[in-house]
Amino acid sequence: MATRTLFVSEQYMRDNLPISRNLDNKDLMPNVQMAEELYIQDILGSEFYSYLYSAFTAQTLTPDEVTLVQDYIKPAEAYRGLALALPFLSFQIKNKGSQKQSDDFSTPTDFSELKFLIHNAENRAEFYEKRIVKYLCMNEALFPQYETNNDGIIKPNNKNGWDSGLLFY
Numbered sequence: 001m002a003t004r005t006l007f008v009s010e011q012y013m014r015d016n017l018p019i020s021r022n023l024d025n026k027d028l029m030p031n032v033q034m035a036e037e038l039y040i041q042d043i044l045g046s047e048f049y050s051y052l053y054s055a056f057t058a059q060t061l062t063p064d065e066v067t068l069v070q071d072y073i074k075p076a077e078a079y080r081g082l083a084l085a086l087p088f089l090s091f092q093i094k095n096k097g098s099q100k101q102s103d104d105f106s107t108p109t110d111f112s113e114l115k116f117l118i119h120n121a122e123n124r125a126e127f128y129e130k131r132i133v134k135y136l137c138m139n140e141a142l143f144p145q146y147e148t149n150n151d152g153i154i155k156p157n158n159k160n161g162w163d164s165g166l167l168f169y
Helices: 010-016 025-044 046-057 063-090 111-138
Strands: 091-094 097-100
Touching: 010 025, 010 063, 025 046, 025 063, 025 111, 046 063, 063 111
Parallel strands: none
Antiparallel strands: 091 097
């Protein structure tokens, strides 16, 4: 997967999520990219996503679009990326097959604890994803590309979020 500009930076992930400073970015950022492609694009639809991504990379976002990206998209993408990364932080696929990571001074997480962490990250992501949809629907006049996004490959999914249950255990 080629690295490209994402709505969420490595620094944003480190500043806003409960992750270690020594976590290798190559273990984290491909999952953030996958989160953007699978979840954020699904919410926005392919046409609005392409428009917003182009404006973001060109640094030509309007003030309303900056609010959408900063306050709504970034937290959703960050937590969804974390949820996607968690299984691959404990387990890695090597030439000898799937390997469980550990060292002399740590105790690996067991499967039930890993599921708990993933579930919590997914719930936080879904909370923020639902906020994106609600914000876009309540402010559709500010984002005409969202409403006219009918001919794209991926149509906006405004039914996203809160499918995993409670926010916290």
